[in-house]
Amino acid sequence: AQSVAQPEDQVNVAEGNPLTVKCTYSVSGNPYLFWYVQYPNRGLQFLLKYITGDNLVKGSYGFEAEFNKSQTSFHLKKPSALVSDSALYFCAVRGMNSGYSTLTFGKGTMLLVSP
Amino acid sequence: EAGVAQSPRYKIIEKRQSVAFWCNPISGHATLYWYQQILGQGPKLLIQFQNNGVVDDSQLPKDRFSAERLKGVDSTLKIQPAKLEDSAVYLCASRWGTGGEDGYTFGSGTRLTVV
Numbered sequence: 448a449q450s451v452a453q454p455e456d457q458v459n460v461a462e463g464n465p466l467t468v469k470c471t472y473s474v475s476g477n478p479y480l481f482w483y484v485q486y487p488n489r490g491l492q493f494l495l496k497y498i499t500g501d502n503l504v505k506g507s508y509g510f511e512a513e514f515n516k517s518q519t520s521f522h523l524k525k526p527s528a529l530v531s532d533s534a535l536y537f538c539a540v541r542g543m544n545s546g547y548s549t550l551t552f553g554k555g556t557m558l559l560v561s562p
Numbered sequence: 563e564a565g566v567a568q569s570p571r572y573k574i575i576e577k578r579q580s581v582a583f584w585c586n587p588i589s590g591h592a593t594l595y596w597y598q599q600i601l602g603q604g605p606k607l608l609i610q611f612q613n614n615g616v617v618d619d620s621q622l623p624k625d626r627f628s629a630e631r632l633k634g635v636d637s638t639l640k641i642q643p644a645k646l647e648d649s650a651v652y653l654c655a656s657r658w659g660t661g662g663e664d665g666y667t668f669g670s671g672t673r674l675t676v677v
Binding site for chain 1: 566568593595602603604605606607610612617618653655665666667668669670671673
């Protein structure tokens with residue numbers, strides 16, 4: 448079965464500094480990887496995905512993620528953090544069950560960007 | 563396009579009572595998911611529908627939870643009787659395909675508090 452680990456419960460960064468939110472995964476076959484963001488009292492919003500191709504994936508709001516197959520990692524990054532980026536971030540991996548895909552999520556990492 | 567609609571947004575009930583949640587996916591999306599998100603955890607899949615058929619309900623506590631999607635469009639998730647540990651946000655998501663390349667679209671969720 449597939450799984451995702453987000454080792455940090457919380458990441459603190461000052462506005463304007465680069466940020467990284469870590470994610471490692473375990474899945475059989477080729478990995479399909481996703482990042483979602485959740486603001487308070489809201490559902491999950493899609494940020495970006497890796498299916499195949501370039502290991503650096505660009506997504507919404509200036510976020511990007513780096514896929515590393517040897518380290519089974521898919522870390523989320525942003526060159527310059529904004530206070531408005533403060534939210535809960537989830538990494539997810541696709542698994543297949545009887546030909547149908549399902550996303551398995553990590554426990555989430557709270558990102559706090561201070562002014 | 564309209565998003566995934568869920569209602570109610572909030573619900574407070576006493577333990578042993580019953581409750582129902584409703585989800586209307588994006589038009590044309592054949593696949594519908596119900597996830598349970600307990601505070602401090604990532605979303606956990608409860609049930610997955612493909613049109614009006616159940617694809618995966620292996621993590622649904624069937625002694626108290628039930629779900630249906632009779633016409634292959636909107637869906638209802640029911641809990642009867644509720645327990646304190648059912649307090650969570652219940653997220654509905656939908657997607658067009660089955661292969662996993664496209665991301666899910668989530669609703670805003672229903673926050674259930676069992677007292």
